[in-house]
């Protein structure tokens with residue numbers, strides 16, 4: 001299955017920590033990771049195999065949203081930073097909307113993502 005991982009700047013360290021906590025599961029379950037550009041760079045540096053798309057502000061969220069709409073992406077882990085403003089907020093909302101339209105599991109914080117990992 002394909003899982004998208006995205007983290008705003010203030011949440012990137014938490015994303016890497018989260019992935020490390022679930023490393024065994026992510027490596028053993030035939031899971032493919034995709035991500036927005038800068039998140040992917042950090043995640044790759046931490047030793048994970050990930051397909052990087054464009055950076056969020058340049059359209060990365062929109063690319064992932066398209067994969068959700070096409071039925072290619074099966075889960076989205078999106079650690080948003082609710083305390084920061086983002087120029088591409090419309091793209092962020094579109095991604096979350098399409099997850100709801102297509103009933104694709106979406107976690108926007110580590111606690112929820114943790115529950116989704118338990119369900120895998």
Ligand SMILES: O=C(CO)COP(=O)(O)O
Nearest residue numbers: 036037038039055056057
């Ligand atoms: O902005 C983002 C999500 O909206 C994340 O993009 P980056 O991973 O490129 O920082």
